[in-house]
Amino acid sequence: MFTWVLRLILIGIILLLVYLRYRKSRKRLLELGAKLPGPPSLPLFGNMLPFAMRPDDCIDIGMKFCTEYDSGPIRFWFLNELIVFVAKPQDAEILLSNMKHLRKPWQYKLLKPFMGEGLFTNSDNSIWRLHRKMITPAFHFSILKGFLPIFFEEAKIFASKIPCGEEVDVFPRFGLCALDIICRTAMGVHVHSQEGKGKEFVEGMETLLQIAHWRLVRPYMINDTIFSMLPIKKKHDEAQKNVFKFTESVIQDKRQKLNSQKSKCNNNNNNNNDEKNDDNKYFLSGERAMPFLDLMMAMDTDEMSLTDEQLRDEAITIIIGGQETTTTELTFTLLMLAIHHNVQAKVLDEIDLVFGSDLNHTPTIEDLQKLEYLERVLKEVMRLYPSIPYFARVLEEEVTLSNNYTLPKECIVCIFNYGLHRHPESFPNPERFDPDNFLPERCRGRSPFAFVPFSAGPRNCIGQKYAMLQMKTVVSTIFRHFRVTPGKRFQNGAPIRIKATTTIKCSNSVDIVFHRR
Ligand code: HEM
Numbered sequence: 001m002f003t004w005v006l007r008l009i010l011i012g013i014i015l016l017l018v019y020l021r022y023r024k025s026r027k028r029l030l031e032l033g034a035k036l037p038g039p040p041s042l043p044l045f046g047n048m049l050p051f052a053m054r055p056d057d058c059i060d061i062g063m064k065f066c067t068e069y070d071s072g073p074i075r076f077w078f079l080n081e082l083i084v085f086v087a088k089p090q091d092a093e094i095l096l097s098n099m100k101h102l103r104k105p106w107q108y109k110l111l112k113p114f115m116g117e118g119l120f121t122n123s124d125n126s127i128w129r130l131h132r133k134m135i136t137p138a139f140h141f142s143i144l145k146g147f148l149p150i151f152f153e154e155a156k157i158f159a160s161k162i163p164c165g166e167e168v169d170v171f172p173r174f175g176l177c178a179l180d181i182i183c184r185t186a187m188g189v190h191v192h193s194q195e196g197k198g199k200e201f202v203e204g205m206e207t208l209l210q211i212a213h214w215r216l217v218r219p220y221m222i223n224d225t226i227f228s229m230l231p232i233k234k235k236h237d238e239a240q241k242n243v244f245k246f247t248e249s250v251i252q253d254k255r256q257k258l259n260s261q262k263s264k265c266n267n268n269n270n271n272n273n274d275e276k277n278d279d280n281k282y283f284l285s286g287e288r289a290m291p292f293l294d295l296m297m298a299m300d301t302d303e304m305s306l307t308d309e310q311l312r313d314e315a316i317t318i319i320i321g322g323q324e325t326t327t328t329e330l331t332f333t334l335l336m337l338a339i340h341h342n343v344q345a346k347v348l349d350e351i352d353l354v355f356g357s358d359l360n361h362t363p364t365i366e367d368l369q370k371l372e373y374l375e376r377v378l379k380e381v382m383r384l385y386p387s388i389p390y391f392a393r394v395l396e397e398e399v400t401l402s403n404n405y406t407l408p409k410e411c412i413v414c415i416f417n418y419g420l421h422r423h424p425e426s427f428p429n430p431e432r433f434d435p436d437n438f439l440p441e442r443c444r445g446r447s448p449f450a451f452v453p454f455s456a457g458p459r460n461c462i463g464q465k466y467a468m469l470q471m472k473t474v475v476s477t478i479f480r481h482f483r484v485t486p487g488k489r490f491q492n493g494a495p496i497r498i499k500a501t502t503t504i505k506c507s508n509s510v511d512i513v514f515h516r517r
Pocket residue numbers: 119120121132317318319321322323325326329382386387388391392452453454455459460461462463464466467
């Protein structure tokens with residue numbers, strides 16, 4: 001009996017020592033964390049309960065705190081983790097322009113089951129740097145130019161499938177269109193999703209992003225062992241299976257294509273046959289549409305090289321990063337234009353001026369550059385509905401923000417760009433949809449960090465230019481065929497409800513009525 005008591009005391013002392021050591025190592029973090037403004041926190045749970053109880057409403061909750069705490073910094077404790085929200089341009093600049101804070105926090109691991117160790121989720125700075133250096137040339141403007149015919153062709157397929165005069169939920173349709181585009185441009189594989197072949201992938205991705213978000217705000221779900229015991233794990237696995245099935249089949253298709261190209265190449269050496277695959281037929285200003293994957297393979301040298309697995313992860317990252325985000329922005333663009341007739345009228349005028357009545361002319365870079373008003377519309381949509389509404393970094397050293405608050409090393413800082421884009425000093429009427437916010441004279445006096453839908457600094461979105469060209473081509477093509485009006489749900493100034501699912505979404509279906517022009 002006596003020895004048992006002694007053992008218990010010993011275990012108690014050890015636990016106490018471990019705890020004190022842990023406290024000591026976190027002393028500075030706790031000290032600085034305590035000085036930051038933020039809502040009162042509960043023991044153990046910290047501030048996670050409002051987010052955990054209403055995960056779909058996280059953006060609204062974040063916005064409420066943003067208003068209450070003057071755009072930050074706002075200190076939150078999630079269990080024992082310090083997470084600081086910032087939503088001021090000056091603070092975004094301090095954090096995003098610093099070359100040191102590039103590491104993504106461990107929460108991004110929730111995306112790894114389906115994105116692997118690609119650029120987006122990679123938290124090893126040296127690997128990330130090397131891969132970024134290798135992949136960047138694949139996104140050069142001269143390469144992107146070659147993709148315009150693919151963007152246009154898929155947009156025309158989208159238009160050809162629209163039933164006129166009835167309500168159409170555009171979100172799933174854009175999902176398939178964007179998937180076809182990204183698979184053709186990233187992998188050189190035509191999957192014909194718009195013919196009904198990619199539905200499981202798009203729905204699976206939606207489920208995975210939703211579950212990743214639920215796990216993020218409910219830390220008891222983060223632990224894999226606990227998560228595997230929850231009923232939702234089955235739904236997760238089913239979705240993951242569908243996503244993998246799709247991506248594996250795309251990779252398989254790609255392998256076959258490469259093999260057949262190799263053997264064709266060998267034959268060509270003998271008989272000079274000049275046959276080309278589907279997308280290789282596209283030439284624009286002398287540029288050939290070269291899929292990202294092929295370019296990444298071509299850049300493989302002794303000094304910089306990617307394993308097959310790394311290549312696959314990067315390709316899947318690009319597919320997911322490029323599909324989900326542009327789908328969201330295209331959906332909100334159609335919705336905004338359907339609701340704001342006056343803005344739509346200006347978009348139509350501009351498109352008619354550039355393209356006339358020729359429905360078959362493939363847009364050139366020069367055409368797209370002339371669509372200045374449409375560009376302002378797209379920016380305004382991304383201001384109000386940034387498809388990635390927040391992103392995070394781990395601080396490698398202490399940082400002092402604009403109002404002299406110091407953030408501790410190792411704390412997680414979350415750039416809440418949904419709130420940042422509504423900062424009243426940058427956008428005086430922040431909730432109003434007004435593309436003129438991006439007139440050159442209005443942009444002139446504004447910080448470049450007031451609007452960062454693609455993030456900023458060294459770890460910004462690699463697909464930014466691609467996304468703008470793709471969205472401009474798709475939207476202009478649709479409006480060469482149609483004008484749009486809102487479905488019943490969005491008439492008479494009804495509010496637009498959004499929900500968070502890692503990316504941002506409309507809470508309901510986005511019903512639009514198309515009218516042929
Ligand atoms: C409107 C469309 C898009 C938006 C709003 C968007 C937004 C963003 C944001 C905010 C980040 C930084 C995320 C973070 O720091 O956690 C990011 C990163 C990234 N995006 Fe995009 N994106 C878009 C389109 C695309 C496209 C079309 C592609 C590929 C074709 C792409 C590929 C990537 C990749 C690979 C990264 C990780 C970059 C790195 O860490 O080095 N994105 N994107």
